[in-house]
Amino acid sequence: MTTTRRNLLKFVGGGAAGALLTPAPWRLITDSALWSENWPGIPRPAHGGITARFTHCTLCPAGCAVRARCVAGQPVSLTGVKPHAVSHGALCPWGIAGHHLPYHPARVRQGPVKEATAAVAQAIAQRGTGEHVAVLDLRPGRTVSWTHRRAMAAINGGLYLTPRQPGYSIDLAAAKTVISFGAPLFDGWGTPGNVIAARSIFRLIQIEPVETRTAAMADLWLPIQPGSEFMLAAALAGNMTLAEAALITGVGEQALAAVQEAAESGQAVVLAADPASPLMSLNEKYGALGRTVVARSDAPMPEAWKQAAPEMSMAAAPDGAIRVLLIDESLPGGYIPWRRIAPKLAPDAVVVVFTSSNDGYARHAQFVLPAAVYPETAEDIGPAIDTVAAVFRIAAPLIAPVVPAVDPARFVERLAGLPASEPLRERAGAIHKAGRGTLLDYTAAKSTPVKDVTADNFWKTLSQGGCWMDDSAKRTAPENLVFPAAGEPPRDERPLTVVVAEPRRGGLESPLMSKLERESNLRLAANRVALSPDGARASGIENGDRAVLETAFGRLNVVVAIDPSVPAGVVEVAGGPRMADLCGGNGRARVVRA
Amino acid sequence: MTGGKIAFASGMLLALAGGWLAFPRVLYRTHPQPVDFSHKIHAEKAGAKCEDCHAFRDDGTYAGIPTLDKCSGCHAAAMGTTAEEKNFIDRYVTPNREPQWLSYARQPENVYFSHIAHVKLGKVKCEQCHGNEGGAATLRPFAQDPISGYSRDIWGRPVNRIALRTEGGMKMDDCVDCHRRQGLEYSCLGCHK
Ligand code: SF4
Numbered sequence: 001m002t003t004t005r006r007n008l009l010k011f012v013g014g015g016a017a018g019a020l021l022t023p024a025p026w027r028l029i030t031d032s033a034l035w036s037e038n039w040p041g042i043p044r045p046a047h048g049g050i051t052a053r054f055t056h057c058t059l060c061p062a063g064c065a066v067r068a069r070c071v072a073g074q075p076v077s078l079t080g081v082k083p084h085a086v087s088h089g090a091l092c093p094w095g096i097a098g099h100h101l102p103y104h105p106a107r108v109r110q111g112p113v114k115e116a117t118a119a120v121a122q123a124i125a126q127r128g129t130g131e132h133v134a135v136l137d138l139r140p141g142r143t144v145s146w147t148h149r150r151a152m153a154a155i156n157g158g159l160y161l162t163p164r165q166p167g168y169s170i171d172l173a174a175a176k177t178v179i180s181f182g183a184p185l186f187d188g189w190g191t192p193g194n195v196i197a198a199r200s201i202f203r204l205i206q207i208e209p210v211e212t213r214t215a216a217m218a219d220l221w222l223p224i225q226p227g228s229e230f231m232l233a234a235a236l237a238g239n240m241t242l243a244e245a246a247l248i249t250g251v252g253e254q255a256l257a258a259v260q261e262a263a264e265s266g267q268a269v270v271l272a273a274d275p276a277s278p279l280m281s282l283n284e285k286y287g288a289l290g291r292t293v294v295a296r297s298d299a300p301m302p303e304a305w306k307q308a309a310p311e312m313s314m315a316a317a318p319d320g321a322i323r324v325l326l327i328d329e330s331l332p333g334g335y336i337p338w339r340r341i342a343p344k345l346a347p348d349a350v351v352v353v354f355t356s357s358n359d360g361y362a363r364h365a366q367f368v369l370p371a372a373v374y375p376e377t378a379e380d381i382g383p384a385i386d387t388v389a390a391v392f393r394i395a396a397p398l399i400a401p402v403v404p405a406v407d408p409a410r411f412v413e414r415l416a417g418l419p420a421s422e423p424l425r426e427r428a429g430a431i432h433k434a435g436r437g438t439l440l441d442y443t444a445a446k447s448t449p450v451k452d453v454t455a456d457n458f459w460k461t462l463s464q465g466g467c468w469m470d471d472s473a474k475r476t477a478p479e480n481l482v483f484p485a486a487g488e489p490p491r492d493e494r495p496l497t498v499v500v501a502e503p504r505r506g507g508l509e510s511p512l513m514s515k516l517e518r519e520s521n522l523r524l525a526a527n528r529v530a531l532s533p534d535g536a537r538a539s540g541i542e543n544g545d546r547a548v549l550e551t552a553f554g555r556l557n558v559v560v561a562i563d564p565s566v567p568a569g570v571v572e573v574a575g576g577p578r579m580a581d582l583c584g585g586n587g588r589a590r591v592v593r594a
Numbered sequence: 595m596t597g598g599k600i601a602f603a604s605g606m607l608l609a610l611a612g613g614w615l616a617f618p619r620v621l622y623r624t625h626p627q628p629v630d631f632s633h634k635i636h637a638e639k640a641g642a643k644c645e646d647c648h649a650f651r652d653d654g655t656y657a658g659i660p661t662l663d664k665c666s667g668c669h670a671a672a673m674g675t676t677a678e679e680k681n682f683i684d685r686y687v688t689p690n691r692e693p694q695w696l697s698y699a700r701q702p703e704n705v706y707f708s709h710i711a712h713v714k715l716g717k718v719k720c721e722q723c724h725g726n727e728g729g730a731a732t733l734r735p736f737a738q739d740p741i742s743g744y745s746r747d748i749w750g751r752p753v754n755r756i757a758l759r760t761e762g763g764m765k766m767d768d769c770v771d772c773h774r775r776q777g778l779e780y781s782c783l784g785c786h787k
Contacts, residue, residue, distance in 0.1 A: 007601040014605025021606075022613020027621070034742035037704070045703050050655050077706075077787045 048072025054081065054442040054465035056381055056393040057095040058331055058374045059507070061139070062191035063381030063393050064091050065442060065467065068099065075099040075375065075398045080193065081442050085469065086387050088193030097510030101373045102402040104508045107356050108370040109403045116352050116367035120415065123324045123350040127157075131323040131346050134159035135412055138333030140311060141165070141382025143423045146301060147409040148328065149308035151416035158416070160309040161317060163334030166275040167296050168478035171388045172198035174292045175269040177262045179236075179282075181229050182208035182273035186217050188503040189271075190386035205259055207232060207251075208273075210501040210530075210572050211565035222259070225250040226497040226570055227587070233279050236260055269293060273500075275385060280481050289477035296383055297473060299392040300434040302426050317344045326415075328408040329355040329362075330371035331379075332507035335577045337584040338364050339553060354408035357507045359526075360577040372405035373508060378463065380424060389470045392431055394424060396465035425459055428468075432458045437470040492552055492588035495569070496535065500583070502574040521561065526579070530563040530572040531591060539591055546594040549573070551583050557594060622737040622746055628693040629682045634731040640668070644720045644728055656709035659695045662686060696736035698747040699724060699764060706787045716778075723764055 019025055051070045056063045057078075065081035078099055082089035101107075124133055133155050135148040140162040152158030172178070172195060183189050185204065186196075206218035207229065215221040224232060228249040235245030235256060242260070246253040262268065263282075269292040272279040283293045314336050323346045338361070345351070353365040362368040375398040383391065413420065431437070432455045438447045441461045450458065450468065462468065502524040517525035524530060529549055531541065541547055543562040548555050549571070556578065566572050571589050573579045583589060636642045647660040666687050672679055686693050701707050712718040720728065724747075737746035750763025766785075773780040 002597060004597075007597055010598045010601040011605035014602035014607075015609040016605075017602075018606035018609030019613055022610055022617065024613040024617045027617075028741070031739060031741035034702075034744065037702070038743060050653070 045076060046072035046074045052443075053396070053398060055375055055396045055398055056465060056467070057091065057098055058379060058381050058395045059094050059098055060188065060332070061141075061382050062087070062194075062384045062386075063391075063395075064095055064191060064193065065393070065440075066091065066095065066098075066375075066465075067442065068375070068398050070398070083445065084193070084440070084442075084467070086194050086384070086391070087191050088197050090191075090193030090196060092188070092192050093512060093516060094509070097512040098374050099398065100510035100512070101356075101508045102376055102399060104356075104373075104510075106358060107373070107403065107508060108358060108362065108368055111369035111406065112367055113369055113406055116369060117411075119350045119367065120324050120326070120352060123348070124155075124415075127323040127346075130157075130318070130321055132157045132159045132318070132321050133324040133415075134161050134317065134322045134326070136161045136314070136325060136327045136336070136341070138163060138327070138329050138335065139331045139382055141298070143301075143380045143427050144328070144409045145382070146305050146308060146427075147418075147421075147423050148412055149311075150305060151412040151418055152309035153307055154416040154418060158309055159312055159317060159322070161314055162311050163336055164274075164276040164313055165311065165334075166280075166385070166478070166481070168293050168385075168481060169296050169383065169388045170269065170271065170386050171292050171294060171475075172269075172386055173201060174267065175202045175288075176267035177205065177265070178202045178269055178271060179205045179259060179263055180207065180214070180218075180271045181233070181277070181279050182206075182212075182501070183271035183275075184212065184214050184273070184501075184503045185271070186214045187212065189214075191384050194384075194386050203262065205262060207259075208499075208501065209497075209567055209570055210499050212501045220255075220258070222251045222255055223567065226499055226567075229279060232256070233282055236263060236282060237285055267292070283481070289481070290475050293478060293481070294388055294475040295478040297388075297390040297470065298383065299390045299427065299468065299470070300430045300436075302430045314340055314344065319343050320346055322346060323349055325349060325351045326408070326412060327351065327353040327355075327361045327365065328412075329353055329357075329360050329507075330408055331374075332357075335360060335506055335580045337553075337580045339581070354406060354411070355507075360506055363577075363581075369406040369408075369411075370403050371408065372401050375399060376401040376405070377407075378424060380427070388475070389472055390437075391470070392427065392462070392468040394462050394465060394467075396463060424463070428459045428462050429455060431468055437468055440467040440469060442466060494551065494588040494590045496531075496571040496589045496591065497569060498551070498583045498587045498589045499566075499570050499572050500575050500579065501572050506575075506577045524561070524572065524574040525559075526574050526576050527556070527558050528561055528574065529558045529591060530561045530566045532566045532568045532570065533562050533564055534568045535566075535570070535591075536560060536562045539593060541591065541593050547591050548594055549582065549589055549591055551589045554582050556582050558591070560591065621739060623740050624735040624737045625696055626735050627696055627733040629686070629733075630678045631733050632678075632731050633728045633733075637728055648720075650710055650714075654710045659697060662690065662692050666690075696745075698727075698736060698745050700745065701748065701764065702744065705766075705785050707785065 048071055053068045053070055055066050055068060057066050064087035065084040067079050067081050068075040069077045078091065078096055080087055080089035080091045135152055137145050137148050137160065149160045152160045204218040205220045205222065206215045207222045207224050208215055209224055209226040211221060225248065231240065231245050231248045232251065234240040235242050236259065242253050242256045246256055263286055268286045269288045270280060270282040270286065283289055320343065322344050325345060351365040352367040352369060353361040354369050354371040355362050356371050356373045374395060378394060378397050380392060380394050432450060435451050437450050439450055439453050439458060439461055440447050443464060516522045541560050545560050547558055547560045549558045563572065571591055573583060647664055649657050651657055669679065669683055669687055672683055739746065739749065748764045750765070769785065770780050
């Protein structure tokens with residue numbers, strides 16, 4: 001055999017063919033894939049002793065009790081605490097992955113602290129008569145909120161602003177029928193474990209245009225014409241005939257009669273997507289006030305704290321008069337659209353936001369200061385909407401802050417010249433002094449009446465993630481049940497009604513949520529909207545197309561999902577700050593193909 | 595023409611030989627264990643069972659390879675006459691130095707595996723995943739794939755595991771396959787927490 005170029009090529013070809021019949025190339029492909037999982041920069045979990053630590057999740061006001069499995073002191077998985085009287089061992093997907101948040105790549109990691117402090121001091125010194133310094137607290141009811149209030153009381157012209165807060169709690173276990181006007185009962189409304197535990201007791205009638213997860217799990221879902229909820233409520237209140245209401249709402253007369261019968265058969269409660277909605281006043285008719293809908297009770301607090309600025313809604317703040325606005329967005333909470341805030345600011349106002357996310361007010365503030373995230377910092381959680389007894393739960397930190405975070409309470413305290421304090425400890429002292437209620441110690445798995453615990457042990461247990469729960473008190477009807485409805489929205493010819501049927505908390509989200517949202521499409525991501533098949537066809541849009549969502553307040557690039565459960569004439573959007581800025585309040589939109 | 599066929603066939607044969615005979619030898623790097631421990635002697639002479647040394651802690655977590663205290667409990671002084679035992683006592687027990695055992699079965703960092711769930715609840719025998727390690731008179735060298743970082747036992751002994759057979763290893767396919775065969779649940783978050 002002679003060595004020719006052709007033979008050489010055949011030899012190489014034979015070698016290549018032979019190699020394919022061996023494990024070598026296939027194994028090298030698999031190995032390379034595995035090697036790529038270990039690239040430099042990929043975090044290495046610590047090795048070491050396994051311990052359990054306890055805390056409470058602060059990602060929403062439910063404040064579920066959390067057991068963290070820690071390896072070498074580092075939390076590696078979070079689960080619920082089974083014997084907890086309210087959260088019953090359940091956590092939602094946000095809570096399960098809460099320990100990922102400190103490492104979020106999009107987290108706010110640094111900010112101009114010195115510059116912000118100087119600008120605020122200068123603005124306060126130069127402010128004119130009638131100009132205010134204000135704190136906007138997105139999560140009122142916490143101990144930190146009282147620090148803000150005390151600081152604002154100490155500053156001349158200080159205002160303490162909050163989103164509209166219902167002054168009530170709902171006892172689901174005392175209801176036989178729940179009539180929900182779009183309240184996402186199974187999707188972020190209250191404490192998941194508590195709602196699930198009470199589910200077998202009540203019959204759920206869900207009234208909303210889109211078949212949400214809650215609607216799908218309801219005993220009866222009434223798909224209503226968007227925006228006609230008040231007409232249905234008027235019919236239930238007896239101010240309109242069922243026949244008239246049926247015509248306007250698109251809900252059959254028989255179905256309306258069934259709702260009326262269920263509501264009047266006793267122990268019904270009405271819930272609304274906006275907890276401060278005037279729809280809540282139907283509860284008076286059904287005798288739910290003081291029984292199922294009860295005045296919120298707060299944990300005792302030191303007497304001295306009562307010298308605090310009152311809560312004020314943004315609408316009540318004077319126009320053009322806020323010279324310094326400090327926004328505490330350290331925890332996700334009720335986002336107020338920026339266009340409602342902007343008119344309240346003085347022309348040369350200084351706006352500082354304490355946040356971990358660039359998605360909310362960081363888009364509007366001059367100074368963005370990094371805040372600690374769960375579970376880096378010790379704080380308590382305000383009252384949950386579905387917990388009737390007062391509770392005091394501390395989110396004990398599970399890790400040291402990963403970034404140099406600024407504590408909004410300390411910042412405000414210093415601004416007002418208040419001495420540095422340990423408000424959580426002071427509050428625990430006041431609760432202990434009151435001598436009521438029970439201390440839940442998850443580590444020792446026991447509950448002890450407060451009167452049998454020393455003040456030191458009480459604080460020690462609470463600061464290790466324990467919980468104080470008040471004795472059941474006399475139930476009273478709430479004072480602030482509803483807030484006045486916002487005025488009529490301006491006329492808008494855009495063809496689609498916006499329905500926010502996908503509650504989102506805002507703030508950082510773990511990669512687990514991106515699995516649910518972006519990869520599996522189980523939830524609407526912040527940049528997705530859903531259209532009915534007819535609506536999409538009319539706009540020439542296919543499933544997955546890029547489009548522009550346009551409202552009176554701006555435009556946003558979105559991806560469209562076609563969902564047969566969305567009625568024609570509706571665009572379903574996810575909640576969250578961007579959508580609230582774009583859609584909140586008006587409710588009309590157009591979706592055009594990009 | 596014949597010359598071309600011969601060239602093709604020789605190329606192919608060479609590649610086949612290289613891929614099947616030489617590749618497995620060069621793929622793994624081997625490292626000796628610090629002590630030549632005999633499971634066989636411990637099982638036969640001392641009547642030890644797997645769980646005597648590879649125990650569960652009180653909270654249900656698995657202790658894995660025993661630490662030196664466990665060994666020193668019996669081997670504070672020599673119990674036999676072997677050179678290996680003397681070496682072990684001199685190098686580790688007396689200076690109270692932990693032997694750096696190389697774990698054949700350590701899963702990668704992104705895997706959570708619960709021994710107690712499998713052994714106590716699932717009644718899986720140790721041998722099903724670890725082979726007959728308990729009957730071996732000597733510890734085989736630890737073989738590691740330097741590219742993936744996996745031990746040879748995780749991949750499975752034969753190098754040619756091209757997803758035709760999913761037994762004999764501890765890869766994800768093996769776990770999923772075993773769960774599937776037994777009609778048990780499996781999901782990403784079960785192991786990748
Ligand atoms: S419901 Fe709220 S508090 Fe409970 S786990 Fe989820 S985010 Fe955390």
